[in-house]
Amino acid sequence: MKEKLIRVGTTYLPIKDVSVSASWYVDNLGAELTYMDSDKAILNIANQSLFLVKSKENESANFYDANGEERFSLTFEVNGLAALESIHNDFLKKKIRVGEIENRGHAGRNFIFYDLDGNKFDVWSELSPIFKEKYKID
Known part of the structure; x- marks a missing residue:
């Protein structure tokens, strides 16, 4: 294999409430919100994308x-x-x-x-x- 993986681009995290969690990451960690719908939010933080994905309870x-x-x-x-x-x-x-x-x-x-x-x-x-x-x- 000549090509190598270069970096981790995206991390996915399970969350309960997309809007509440996205606001928490923006307000507390300084993340930049780039997209949000009812199922997910996409944030830029620490040189990568963080996807907050609406998930089942206790995930x-x-x-x-x-x-x-x-x-x-x-x-x-x-x-x-x-x-x-x-x-x-x-x-x-x-x-x-x-x-x-x-x-x-x-x-x-x-x-x-x-x-x-x-x-x-x-x-x-x-x-x-x-x-x-x-x-x-x-």
């Missing part, structure tokens, strides 16, 4: 690992510990459900947060070196 993108721990399927990156701490504080002020900032034994620090529908996300304080180089971020 989420979370899963359980072999030890029974609920896991997230998506990690957002920020540029450094100060940015991580700032976003964490902002989320707390907005009353977003967030976990504590953690040291997981690797470079940087992380925290988790949840959207209105219980979709669990991770935030990591380390931008990928390739991303930093491509977008000329110090």
Whole structure:
């Protein structure tokens, strides 16, 4: 195979109410709403499209690992510990459900947060070196 997958372009998330969830992502995470109908909303956030798809009750993108721990399927990156701490504080002020900032034994620090529908996300304080180089971020 000569060609390679280049990037993740779209992530799909199950949600209960398209309009309410789209507003939450715009207001709390700074997403840009590009399309919405009764079944889905398309948002631009963190250099990709996020599709919020109206789903059955109690659906989420979370899963359980072999030890029974609920896991997230998506990690957002920020540029450094100060940015991580700032976003964490902002989320707390907005009353977003967030976990504590953690040291997981690797470079940087992380925290988790949840959207209105219980979709669990991770935030990591380390931008990928390739991303930093491509977008000329110090």
